[in-house]
Amino acid sequence: MRRFGWFNATSLTLGLAFLYLPMVILIVYSFNESKLVTVWAGFSTKWYGELFRNEAFLDAAWVTLKVAVVSSTIATVLGTMAAQVLVRAGRFPGRTLFSGMIYAPLVMPEVITGLSLLLLFIAIGLDRGVFTIILAHTTFSMCYVSVVVSARLATFDRSLEEAALDLGCTPFDAFRSVTLPVIAPAVIAGWLLAFTLSLDDLVIASFAAGPASTTLPIKIWSSIRLGVSPEINALSTILIGVVSAGVISASLISKRAMVLRAREERQAEQG
Amino acid sequence: MATMPANEDFAPWDDPSARALITFRNVTKRFGRFTAIDAIDLAIYEREFFALLGPSGCGKTTLMRMLAGFETPTEGAIELAGRDIVPVPPNRREVNMMFQSYALFPHLSVWDNIAFGLRRSAMGRADIAARVEEMLRLTRLEPFARRKPHQISGGQRQRVALARSLAKAPKLLLLDEPLGALDKKLRQETQFELMDIQEKTGTTFVIVTHDQEEAMTVASRVAVMDHGRIVQVDTPARIYESPNSVYVADFIGDVNIIEGTAGASSDGPNLAVHWAEGQQALTGPARTPLAGGQRCALAIRPEKIAISGDRPGGMHNVVQGKVLDIAYLGNVSTYHVELPTGHVLKAQTANTRRIARRSHTWDDTVWLSWSDTASVVLPV
Ligand SMILES: Nc1ncnc2c1ncn2[C@@H]1O[C@H](COP(=O)(O)OP(=O)(O)OP(=O)(O)O)[C@@H](O)[C@H]1O
Numbered sequence: 001m002r003r004f005g006w007f008n009a010t011s012l013t014l015g016l017a018f019l020y021l022p023m024v025i026l027i028v029y030s031f032n033e034s035k036l037v038t039v040w041a042g043f044s045t046k047w048y049g050e051l052f053r054n055e056a057f058l059d060a061a062w063v064t065l066k067v068a069v070v071s072s073t074i075a076t077v078l079g080t081m082a083a084q085v086l087v088r089a090g091r092f093p094g095r096t097l098f099s100g101m102i103y104a105p106l107v108m109p110e111v112i113t114g115l116s117l118l119l120l121f122i123a124i125g126l127d128r129g130v131f132t133i134i135l136a137h138t139t140f141s142m143c144y145v146s147v148v149v150s151a152r153l154a155t156f157d158r159s160l161e162e163a164a165l166d167l168g169c170t171p172f173d174a175f176r177s178v179t180l181p182v183i184a185p186a187v188i189a190g191w192l193l194a195f196t197l198s199l200d201d202l203v204i205a206s207f208a209a210g211p212a213s214t215t216l217p218i219k220i221w222s223s224i225r226l227g228v229s230p231e232i233n234a235l236s237t238i239l240i241g242v243v244s245a246g247v248i249s250a251s252l253i254s255k256r257a258m259v260l261r262a263r264e265e266r267q268a269e270q271g
Numbered sequence: 272m273a274t275m276p277a278n279e280d281f282a283p284w285d286d287p288s289a290r291a292l293i294t295f296r297n298v299t300k301r302f303g304r305f306t307a308i309d310a311i312d313l314a315i316y317e318r319e320f321f322a323l324l325g326p327s328g329c330g331k332t333t334l335m336r337m338l339a340g341f342e343t344p345t346e347g348a349i350e351l352a353g354r355d356i357v358p359v360p361p362n363r364r365e366v367n368m369m370f371q372s373y374a375l376f377p378h379l380s381v382w383d384n385i386a387f388g389l390r391r392s393a394m395g396r397a398d399i400a401a402r403v404e405e406m407l408r409l410t411r412l413e414p415f416a417r418r419k420p421h422q423i424s425g426g427q428r429q430r431v432a433l434a435r436s437l438a439k440a441p442k443l444l445l446l447d448e449p450l451g452a453l454d455k456k457l458r459q460e461t462q463f464e465l466m467d468i469q470e471k472t473g474t475t476f477v478i479v480t481h482d483q484e485e486a487m488t489v490a491s492r493v494a495v496m497d498h499g500r501i502v503q504v505d506t507p508a509r510i511y512e513s514p515n516s517v518y519v520a521d522f523i524g525d526v527n528i529i530e531g532t533a534g535a536s537s538d539g540p541n542l543a544v545h546w547a548e549g550q551q552a553l554t555g556p557a558r559t560p561l562a563g564g565q566r567c568a569l570a571i572r573p574e575k576i577a578i579s580g581d582r583p584g585g586m587h588n589v590v591q592g593k594v595l596d597i598a599y600l601g602n603v604s605t606y607h608v609e610l611p612t613g614h615v616l617k618a619q620t621a622n623t624r625r626i627a628r629r630s631h632t633w634d635d636t637v638w639l640s641w642s643d644t645a646s647v648v649l650p651v
Pocket residue numbers: 302305307325326327328329330331332333334371
């Protein structure tokens with residue numbers, strides 16, 4: 001710490017505190033004995049026990065998990081396909097428009113995405129429920145996957161695919177047996193990203209969800225309007241754990257792949 | 272330098288009734304406004320070992336890629352065994368290519384890389400294993416079979432790429448600089464190995480190389496390319512002995528080029544070349560008929576020039592000069608001799624004696640001479 005100097009040390013502390021103090025407080029109070037959220041009465045895990053006996057929360061958790069797994073999987077397939085087209089197809093009429101349309105949801109306000117999806121569902125007479133949440137989450141997380149995968153594809157050696165074709169693969173077979181294994185770390189990172197995005201989405205889910213299907217973020221949001229209970233703290237702590245595990249492993253996977261690739265390239269140069 | 276191809280009777284290109292395996296008909300390839308291949312006509316026959324030679328960027332890889340199916344000609348047609356192959360996708364062509372960049376699959380072991388193509392054919396498991404082992408033995412990669420491509424050396428990687436392309440024993444094999452990363456000894460062994468494979472399997476090879484000696488050793492015919500055009504296609508011996516242009520003469524091996532004007536009349540096939548004021552004209556056979564007074568160049572290989580201390584008798588082509596430099600290359604020495612006209616000629620002699628007993632040394636006045644048929648007169 002000494003070599004930072006007092007100014008840098010203070011900035012760092014303040015910045016980190018600003019970012020993480022609310023979460024730390026939340027986590028600490030999830031282990032509070034007292035029912036009163038703001039009064040510390042000793043350590044206890046009883047709220048976690050309560051939580052697991054609460055049917056409504058468990059239902060919501062199950063819906064959330066289903067939505068996250070299914071939507072991130074579909075988003076990964078579609079996003080990878082879009083990335084393949086963007087990076088590989090070279091120039092075709094409307095390419096700029098296509099890539100713009102793929103990336104637009106990244107910057108589109110969530111409220112607008114949610115609202116437009118809602119209007120669409122109503123227009124085509126689709127009953128809102130788990131299925132519509134999955135559709136909505138696939139739509140917005142697909143572009144994140146596509147960004148991650150196309151960054152990897154841009155540095156992928158095209159001649160590997162050509163070699164596969166040359167040795168008798170069909171284009172699909174070449175993609176499956178050569179391209180996909182090589183870019184797998186990026187695809188997995190994309191999936192994890194989509195998964196965590198879906199897990200903690202509130203805005204879009206609340207547009208797409210129906211009365212019978214509630215996701216955890218919606219459940220939390222609606223129950224704190226009746227007052228914050230320590231149960232919510234416990235639930236949020238678990239969510240924080242899952243989300244950070246997802247994000248950290250996504251970044252570790254892509255970092256490890258990058259290090260490996262750098263090492264291979266170095267070795268290749270040295271011959 | 273030039274060794275004759277193994278089978279001297281093999282010359283389908285001289286046989287008008289022979290059918291070519293590959294035919295390029297007026298093929299042009301453009302990338303945007305850049306012309307990489309410029310109206311090429313070419314016939315390659317079955318069982319040939321055809322070498323493409325030319326400076327970097329002249330279109331060798333592009334020509335190969337059109338044969339493999341990765342590029343489509345902008346104009347013209349390519350036929351394989353009489354069938355137009357332009358619309359056939361790469362995976363349906365009985366053609367395998369060894370990539371200049373090797374293109375090894377990084378996630379597969381050496382063994383699996385070599386087996387990759389075989390697994391996509393109708394071959395059974397046991398046959399695949401046997402074939403892979405055979406390829407490993409051939410390329411001496413047995414100790415590395417289980418390693419990944421990033422765990423082996425550059426030369427070993429090149430051999431994996433070679434083994435992978437050979438494994439399927441295709442009708443036509445395209446090798447893009449297959450031996451560049453190998454040391455001289457291993458390269459020569461692999462060259463003979465390739466020629467052997469070719470003898471045994473009857474596969475047709477098209478090979479790109481930057482090494483003329485390699486082209487001379489392995490090829491049945493050589494095509495010399497320049498800026499997307501084919502300048503000359505001929506047997507290695509004819510390319511070397513009788514190039515059709517100064518470009519080819521200069522590109523293949525070492526050569527002295529003496530520019531001048533053609534003499535009025537020729538005695539027999541020989542033409543006199545007036546090359547400097549007050550000097551006796553030099554004579555040599557003309558590659559193409561030249562009119563008197565036309566600009567031309569006499570090309571003479573250094574090893575065909577004799578060097579002596581006294582004026583040799585009975586020769587038309589004799590010049591005198593001073594030794595400027597001597598390059599000792601082990602088995603031969605190259606003398607750089609400056610003529611009074613300012614020309615510098617290279618003459619090569621075999622080192623049959625120890626260097627200490629060399630008969631000519633720096634600044635000695637020497638005579639250079641060569642026979643009438645040793646040189647060739649080319650248009651410029
Ligand atoms: N896809 C492409 N787009 C544009 N230009 C290209 C493309 N591929 C090749 N070229 C150009 O075509 C020319 C011929 O390239 P090619 O790769 O065939 O050369 P080469 O003879 O194989 O050279 P080297 O000996 O260096 O491998 C080069 O000038 C190259 O820049």
